Amino acid sequence: VKISVLANQVAGEHRTAITPSIVARYTKLGLSTVVESGAGSAAGFLDEAYAAQGASIVDRKEALAQADVLVTVRPPVPADLMGVRKGTKLIGGLAPFADPARMAAYAELGVEAMALELLPRTTRAQAMDILSSQANLAGYHAVARATTELNRCLPMMTTAAGSIAAAKAFVMGVGVAGLQAIATARRLGAVVSATDVRPETREQIMSLGAKPIFEEIQDGDQLTAAVGGYAGEMSEAYRQRQAALVSGHIAQQDMVITTALIPGRPAPRLISDAQIASMKPGSVVVDLAAESGGNVEGAIAGEMVMRHGVKIIGLVDGPSQVAVDASNLFARNCYNFIEAYWDKSERRLAMPTDDALIEAVTLTRHGEIVHPRFVQAAA
Numbered sequence: 497v498k499i500s501v502l503a504n505q506v507a508g509e510h511r512t513a514i515t516p517s518i519v520a521r522y523t524k525l526g527l528s529t530v531v532e533s534g535a536g537s538a539a540g541f542l543d544e545a546y547a548a549q550g551a552s553i554v555d556r557k558e559a560l561a562q563a564d565v566l567v568t569v570r571p572p573v574p575a576d577l578m579g580v581r582k583g584t585k586l587i588g589g590l591a592p593f594a595d596p597a598r599m600a601a602y603a604e605l606g607v608e609a610m611a612l613e614l615l616p617r618t619t620r621a622q623a624m625d626i627l628s629s630q631a632n633l634a635g636y637h638a639v640a641r642a643t644t645e646l647n648r649c650l651p652m653m654t655t656a657a658g659s660i661a662a663a664k665a666f667v668m669g670v671g672v673a674g675l676q677a678i679a680t681a682r683r684l685g686a687v688v689s690a691t692d693v694r695p696e697t698r699e700q701i702m703s704l705g706a707k708p709i710f711e712e713i714q715d716g717d718q719l720t721a722a723v724g725g726y727a728g729e730m731s732e733a734y735r736q737r738q739a740a741l742v743s744g745h746i747a748q749q750d751m752v753i754t755t756a757l758i759p760g761r762p763a764p765r766l767i768s769d770a771q772i773a774s775m776k777p778g779s780v781v782v783d784l785a786a787e788s789g790g791n792v793e794g795a796i797a798g799e800m801v802m803r804h805g806v807k808i809i810g811l812v813d814g815p816s817q818v819a820v821d822a823s824n825l826f827a828r829n830c831y832n833f834i835e836a837y838w839d840k841s842e843r844r845l846a847m848p849t850d851d852a853l854i855e856a857v858t859l860t861r862h863g864e865i866v867h868p869r870f871v872q873a874a875a
């Protein structure tokens with residue numbers, strides 16, 4: 497069985513789904529690795545490093561023709577898959593909600609597309625979870641980027657020329673990215689606070705040494721319980737009180753990082769233009785949801801814009817900016833997924849269609865879109 501990785505065609509994307517150290521793992525498992533020349537170069541993994549681990553370095557045509565499994569960080573455009581064999585598995589980051597036409601094209605090409613973004617948030621799937629591994633790095637990079645754009649220092653300093661007060665950082669949305677943003681801002685010495693719609697994040701915020709910004713919950717506020725790690729619904733009255741609290745808080749911040757996402761839906765709007773105007777000039781807001789519609793009014797994906805003297809950064813390439821670590825974790829996620837379905841005695845992949853994880857991630861099979869969430873959308 498051969499596993500292939502193509503060179504990335506997406507501008508600004510530096511990650512790769514196979515790193516040299518993972519080649520050795522695949523080899524040990526019993527798969528051979530085929531790498532399109534240059535596939536890892538943007539992350540600093542040169543062809544020689546792959547070859548030294550036993551990978552064959554080939555051109556695009558060969559990488560496609562030989563692949564039983566193709567792993568990828570980003571969804572390849574269908575034209576880049578011309579020449580792929582029917583039945584080849586395409587596994588990795590496929591952004592299934594972004595482009596329904598692309599999914600139909602994968603079906604037509606006969607590839608079995610598996611979007612690891614759709615893995616459930618379960619213990620079994622944790623080691624394969626590309627959203628978590630990359631969100632963690634996005635949270636880290638959001639703070640690193642904001643720090644370089646801010647016109648102030650983060651830590652408190654006492655110097656002979658006087659002292660510097662610590663900067664204030666506020667994190668909105670305390671999932672995987674938000675937790676790492678809190679931890680990073682704390683390491684750099686900022687005074688950190690955070691909020692989320694899930695009340696259980698309060699404890700997590702405090703355990704990282706940051707201040708939770710939450711209105712007290714009163715009777716009748718909680719309408720539905722949280723399910724599967726995602727937020728439940730709160731009453732309108734609670735939301736209004738919470739919004740007022742957060743609004744006053746934003747005005748005092750030097751740095752705000754927003755990370756709120758709702759899977760398969762546009763990101764919730766957390767900061768309005770009026771709230772941006774309430775901030776000090778020179779403050780920085782980083783919107784990690786800019787690609788999904790944005791948490792911040794005026795944020796543009798991939799750009800930094802100035803509004804009311806505040807820098808708003810629609811950060812989309814955080815993981816790509818730390819491509820070595822991001823690739824290693826991503827490649828490890830893909831490896832863990834494949835390893836879980838590797839039949840050692842028969843030396844082949846066995847992915848039963850009724851397995852919960854396989855069902856959750858499979859978009860296309862035998863020339864058709866099979867995922868229940870997308871069958872109708874495509875029809």
Ligand code: NAD
Pocket residue numbers: 616617618619621622625627628631668669670671672673674691692693694724725726727755756757758759764766
């Ligand atoms: P996410 O990327 O879907 O969303 C980020 C955060 O934004 C979440 O905490 C969400 O509650 C919050 N949010 C949504 N709407 C908001 C709003 N209007 N205002 C403020 N915040 C808002 O979340 P995630 O990083 O994927 O994590 C979600 C949960 O799932 C976390 O508890 C995480 O620990 C858990 N998780 C579990 C596993 C696993 O067990 N395998 C894997 C990953 C994440």
